[in-house]
Amino acid sequence: MALRAQPVTLRPVATWPGTCAALGVALLVLGTLTAVALRAEGPAGLGPADWSALRFTLLQASLSALFSIGLAVPVARAMARRRFFGRRVLITLLGAPFILPVIVAILGLLAVFGRSGWVSDLLALFGFAPVQIYGLHGVVIAHVFFNLPLATRLILQGWQEIPAERFRLTAQLNAGPRAMWRLLEAPMLRQVLPGATAVVFAICLSSFAVALTLGGGPKSTTLELAIYQAFHFDFDLGRAAMLSGVQLGLTVIAALLALRVPPGDGFGGGLDRAVSRWDGRGIGSRLLDSLWISLAALFLILPLLAVLVAGVPGLMSLPSSVWSATWVSLQVAALSTTLLLLIALPLSASIALGRKALGEVAGILGLAASPLVIGTGLFVLVYPIADPFALALPVTAVVNMVMALPFALRILIPRVRQVMQQNSRLALALDMRGTAFWWQVLLPRCRAQIGFAAGLTAALSLGDLGVIALFADPEVATLPLQVYRLMGAYRMEAAQGAALLLFILSMAAFWLLDRGGRFHAEA
Amino acid sequence: MNPLNLNRIIPAEGRFRIFRHAMPGSPSPHAALETDMKTLVLASSVAGAIALSTAATAETPELVVYTYDSFVSEWGPGPAVETAFEATCGCDLKFVGAGDGAALLARIKLEGARSDADVVLGLDTNLTAAAKDTGLFAPISVTAEYALPVEWQDEMFAPYDWGYFAFVHNADADAPTNFKALAESDAKIVIQDPRSSTPGLGLLMWVKAAYGDEAPAIWEDLSDNIVTVTKGWSEAYGLFLEGEADMVLSYTTSPAYHLIAEKDDTKAAAVFDEGHYMQVEVAGKLASSDQPELADQFLQFMVSDAFQSIIPTTNWMYPAVIPSDGLPQGFETLVSPEKSLLLPEEDAASVRDEALAEWLSALSQ
Numbered sequence: 107m108a109l110r111a112q113p114v115t116l117r118p119v120a121t122w123p124g125t126c127a128a129l130g131v132a133l134l135v136l137g138t139l140t141a142v143a144l145r146a147e148g149p150a151g152l153g154p155a156d157w158s159a160l161r162f163t164l165l166q167a168s169l170s171a172l173f174s175i176g177l178a179v180p181v182a183r184a185m186a187r188r189r190f191f192g193r194r195v196l197i198t199l200l201g202a203p204f205i206l207p208v209i210v211a212i213l214g215l216l217a218v219f220g221r222s223g224w225v226s227d228l229l230a231l232f233g234f235a236p237v238q239i240y241g242l243h244g245v246v247i248a249h250v251f252f253n254l255p256l257a258t259r260l261i262l263q264g265w266q267e268i269p270a271e272r273f274r275l276t277a278q279l280n281a282g283p284r285a286m287w288r289l290l291e292a293p294m295l296r297q298v299l300p301g302a303t304a305v306v307f308a309i310c311l312s313s314f315a316v317a318l319t320l321g322g323g324p325k326s327t328t329l330e331l332a333i334y335q336a337f338h339f340d341f342d343l344g345r346a347a348m349l350s351g352v353q354l355g356l357t358v359i360a361a362l363l364a365l366r367v368p369p370g371d372g373f374g375g376g377l378d379r380a381v382s383r384w385d386g387r388g389i390g391s392r393l394l395d396s397l398w399i400s401l402a403a404l405f406l407i408l409p410l411l412a413v414l415v416a417g418v419p420g421l422m423s424l425p426s427s428v429w430s431a432t433w434v435s436l437q438v439a440a441l442s443t444t445l446l447l448l449i450a451l452p453l454s455a456s457i458a459l460g461r462k463a464l465g466e467v468a469g470i471l472g473l474a475a476s477p478l479v480i481g482t483g484l485f486v487l488v489y490p491i492a493d494p495f496a497l498a499l500p501v502t503a504v505v506n507m508v509m510a511l512p513f514a515l516r517i518l519i520p521r522v523r524q525v526m527q528q529n530s531r532l533a534l535a536l537d538m539r540g541t542a543f544w545w546q547v548l549l550p551r552c553r554a555q556i557g558f559a560a561g562l563t564a565a566l567s568l569g570d571l572g573v574i575a576l577f578a579d580p581e582v583a584t585l586p587l588q589v590y591r592l593m594g595a596y597r598m599e600a601a602q603g604a605a606l607l608l609f610i611l612s613m614a615a616f617w618l619l620d621r622g623g624r625f626h627a628e629a
Numbered sequence: 630m631n632p633l634n635l636n637r638i639i640p641a642e643g644r645f646r647i648f649r650h651a652m653p654g655s656p657s658p659h660a661a662l663e664t665d666m667k668t669l670v671l672a673s674s675v676a677g678a679i680a681l682s683t684a685a686t687a688e689t690p691e692l693v694v695y696t697y698d699s700f701v702s703e704w705g706p707g708p709a710v711e712t713a714f715e716a717t718c719g720c721d722l723k724f725v726g727a728g729d730g731a732a733l734l735a736r737i738k739l740e741g742a743r744s745d746a747d748v749v750l751g752l753d754t755n756l757t758a759a760a761k762d763t764g765l766f767a768p769i770s771v772t773a774e775y776a777l778p779v780e781w782q783d784e785m786f787a788p789y790d791w792g793y794f795a796f797v798h799n800a801d802a803d804a805p806t807n808f809k810a811l812a813e814s815d816a817k818i819v820i821q822d823p824r825s826s827t828p829g830l831g832l833l834m835w836v837k838a839a840y841g842d843e844a845p846a847i848w849e850d851l852s853d854n855i856v857t858v859t860k861g862w863s864e865a866y867g868l869f870l871e872g873e874a875d876m877v878l879s880y881t882t883s884p885a886y887h888l889i890a891e892k893d894d895t896k897a898a899a900v901f902d903e904g905h906y907m908q909v910e911v912a913g914k915l916a917s918s919d920q921p922e923l924a925d926q927f928l929q930f931m932v933s934d935a936f937q938s939i940i941p942t943t944n945w946m947y948p949a950v951i952p953s954d955g956l957p958q959g960f961e962t963l964v965s966p967e968k969s970l971l972l973p974e975e976d977a978a979s980v981r982d983e984a985l986a987e988w989l990s991a992l993s994q
Contacts (some may be wrong), residue, residue, distance in 0.1 A: 155993050
């Protein structure tokens, strides 16, 4: 038995390519950080506007986390208590904002919540003043749009981990909804909420595109936006580097917080019976749950619907700049996806073969690295020797790859580990190693996961509006940047058409790669 | 009547056309070109015809002009100017939109001597001193009979149009008559970021020129009127037309666009009793230009009748040289400020830094 517990010694593939990949990523992230640190001015360089950016970054991230979590709890509770037609679709839909390009969502939110949007029109019917989307609340609304689904999924998972037997037992003890809450749900939430809150908070700290489009001037500038402004308005690399340093400090603290949240005791296992909720049978709780589910669904679906409705007329007559931007975006996404696979596959193989430290390094770097900080670092490094604008597209592809890496690893590692454990002995007995093992054993068996990871990366890269805004010259743009430029030039119809195109491309890229990976594969 | 007043009455038309995209008709002169370009791009990428395209550029020299976005839009002066200049120069004139006016300068600093640009068109007198400090611009020798309200002598930059900043509003609404009244009212305004946009910077100088040390207090009072601060003029004007605000920072000449191009007299510019700050828009040649003679030729063309007659009804500003046909009809209806304000170029740079710091701290409260 002791011998069987040592799969680690069986290595059908070498671990050094994975180590090299991890070193490459670490060098990129840490190298750019060093460049930033060397270039940065001291904290004395922080002016009142920079302090205000810091305050706003913290304020909006806290409010976004608070509202996302606060709203996610009743929604997740309702979804945990109810089984209804379309529940699976709704849960899938909750995953959609993850690959939805930010700029697309913003156009949708403007159409719904803008001063001449649907909500304002509705309010006007009852004689109310129109709502205002620019500024703090606009930024928070957009962040809640992106993070409510994520938070709901995280919290729903918590509910699903309470074994059905616990609910049965509490019901047998004649516990009503309130007692059920006190005995089961509240303790579960105490375990789940801190982690979920920290994750949402960390995500909102690095908000760039949302603040760029919905911020209302100096009052609502995030640090990432301030970095961009230091570049584009003042061409002040020292200040950009100093702000990057502050941003980095924040994200590292938030990432550590998110990782340090203790997992808690758990509720133990059950027999996986279907959960029956005796506490949710009253008319009141049914109505309440339906209300929450409908509101959440509307909040998610309406902006997407608005993008569709507004985009169709413009889709027919897109300017040529949109087509060339589409071509650029597809190239960037293809490059970034290829790079990702070249890095993530060897890395996950090495991690599966016992090099666990590599995984942790990649995870922390991925969480803490901000696209604009890496972008600033690369700019500082490249500027003295070459034209940074000529490197805009490769740089964007590389940064997108780094951003997608932690997610890809989470998808790949479990499956790679499983395949290694199941097939290593046989492969080694047949003297099948290295390339042969990769092509004939590992890759075919990980097709579904590779497809999923590639689809995710392609979609994220297609929709990214971050580092490209720093590097793009006036004639080159990715599709999200072109949408933003069209909005800036007030060509709303073209912008909406291009946004719809971007939406379709992102979803199609994800779907094609994900399906492609699973095609003819037994799930 | 003095020709200056005539000038004031005749605003230019280019800036606004971008808002006409929503209107039916008005076929785009670029549509055919775009189709051609699409085919070309496809063909060249398929055939990998890199050699072909370099051969083509070697034959006709290319002049690259960086300018603001609304200048290059289909409805701006860009397309007409391009046609007119290419008819005489035997070259390929390429306008590149690089954000709004003030962002242009940052762009040039960012690109430095590596820039592809030969000419930068769209700075104003608030920025020329800072632009000269970069050392990236070359002296020029453009001569013209300027009809500017100020004496023009500058060896680096030549003016092509000018105007007065003003808040534009719906004519049926009561407009405040000065900044204090505006700050006290609950009117919602959209302004541009002074770091990226010349109108935004103009407003900063306007408040500073009118109120001096009181400026920070004015901004603090104004901050609750500001719906949002946009990066460029187009965005702000677009938000105003969409109904997102009651007033927008633009020019006294802006209502002429609605009047002449759209037969719509419902837009008006508010007259402020502090006086109105003036803008003189200029162009200059980059020292790193690989087409210095062509750049000189373009700058001289810029103050000729062919260019200047395009300005009033495409850029909707007063032309720097009065065109032979005079100003278009409709410009005489525009308000003309009793008092005009303009800080000299050499003061503008230092005032800008001080005013910007005040603006940032007042609005980031």
